[in-house]
Amino acid sequence: MQRSNLNKYLGVIGGGQLGKMIGLAAANLGIKSCFYDPDPDAPAKNISTLFFNEKYDNKIKLLEFANKCDFITYEFENIPMDCLKAVRKQKKIYPGIKALQISQDRHLEKSFITNLGIKVVKYANIKNFYDIENFLKKNTKKGILKTRKLGYDGKGQVRIELSNLQKINFHIKPNNYIIEELVRFKKEISVIAIREKNGRIKTFEPSENYHKHGILRKTIFPASISKNCASKAKKIAEKIIDSLDIVGILAIEMFVLKDEDIIVNEIAPRPHNSGHWTIDGCNLSQFDVLVRTIYNMPIPKIIYKRKCKMINLLGENFNEYK
Numbered sequence: 001m002q003r004s005n006l007n008k009y010l011g012v013i014g015g016g017q018l019g020k021m022i023g024l025a026a027a028n029l030g031i032k033s034c035f036y037d038p039d040p041d042a043p044a045k046n047i048s049t050l051f052f053n054e055k056y057d058n059k060i061k062l063l064e065f066a067n068k069c070d071f072i073t074y075e076f077e078n079i080p081m082d083c084l085k086a087v088r089k090q091k092k093i094y095p096g097i098k099a100l101q102i103s104q105d106r107h108l109e110k111s112f113i114t115n116l117g118i119k120v121v122k123y124a125n126i127k128n129f130y131d132i133e134n135f136l137k138k139n140t141k142k143g144i145l146k147t148r149k150l151g152y153d154g155k156g157q158v159r160i161e162l163s164n165l166q167k168i169n170f171h172i173k174p175n176n177y178i179i180e181e182l183v184r185f186k187k188e189i190s191v192i193a194i195r196e197k198n199g200r201i202k203t204f205e206p207s208e209n210y211h212k213h214g215i216l217r218k219t220i221f222p223a224s225i226s227k228n229c230a231s232k233a234k235k236i237a238e239k240i241i242d243s244l245d246i247v248g249i250l251a252i253e254m255f256v257l258k259d260e261d262i263i264v265n266e267i268a269p270r271p272h273n274s275g276h277w278t279i280d281g282c283n284l285s286q287f288d289v290l291v292r293t294i295y296n297m298p299i300p301k302i303i304y305k306r307k308c309k310m311i312n313l314l315g316e317n318f319n320e321y322k
């Protein structure tokens with residue numbers, strides 16, 4: 001690796017928990033981080049060598065930030081596209097803008113994955129109330145209405161049934177929502193896939209995830225699925241990451257059905273909460289891998305050191321685990 005021209009900072013858009021962990025992994029590899037976050041108390045502030053406390057729509061500051069950095073990465077998907085386009089003029093953004101654009105819109109995301117020949121849940125784009133009714137009549141009678149954009153941690157979603165459609169007491173803006181069939185899955189799993197600058201692809205083994213009210217509660221490694229199912233999940237992950245021109249990592253959330261058939265729920269081109277187990281469970285974490293791919297450093301063979309269980313503690317549920 002030639003570091004002679006690369007002696008600035010890894011730029012990280014978003015200084016939350018995930019950003020902080022990217023910064024710590026970078027520091028272990030001898031790379032300084034520069035964070036950009038509008039929150040003056042962003043968790044990553046304490047570990048950042050340089051911190052831009054500016055709004056995401058401040059193009060002048062974004063360019064100043066980009067100028068200080070070798071490369072740019074981000075910790076969350078819902079970054080305004082304008083912000084990224086401004087930064088892209090100066091520096092390369094990893095894992096990549098195409099993947100981000102697709103993952104920002106559930107409709108785009110599902111049609112993209114379907115076009116790869118990979119299964120997703122039955123869904124429809126919603127223009128009005130009658131589209132919802134028709135979808136539920138044709139399919140399982142139970143569904144989830146989701147905003148196409150800006151949803152996370154179960155936000156922007158509401159479960160609905162044909163029998164209580166009146167409960168939808170908000171205005172349906174055309175093309176702002178999708179409806180999905182409610183899937184009776186056996187398990188939820190996720191795979192973190194890795195793509196290097198030379199196009200080589202690897203994956204971590206799948207982990208098993210439990211959600212409560214749409215928020216990740218617990219991740220267990222290894223997932224209790226058959227070898228065949230794990231290998232199918234990894235192949236799906238490889239196919240998706242390969243089609244997105246990613247350099248870095250991509251998390252793929254999947255539903256495993258009764259017959260161990262797999263459908264993809266959603267993708268996230270960034271470190272993922274369900275991948276935190278890699279910090280203690282492996283010789284290198286999802287964050288190490290992200291920084292290594294960005295800086296074109298070799299990715300050693302992944303070694304699994306132990307079984308893991310990760311509990312996702314949030315401000316509100318902390319006391320439940322005391």
Ligand code: ADP
Nearest residue numbers: 121144151152153154155180181182183211214
């Ligand atoms: P978010 O972007 O908030 O993570 P998801 O689509 O992943 O949105 O939904 C959060 C969780 O809600 C999922 O991990 C899963 O547990 C549940 N869920 C989402 N969609 C469905 C569905 N179609 N059928 C059953 N459960 C679902």
Ligand code: MG
Nearest residue numbers: 153253265266
């Ligand atoms: Mg999700």
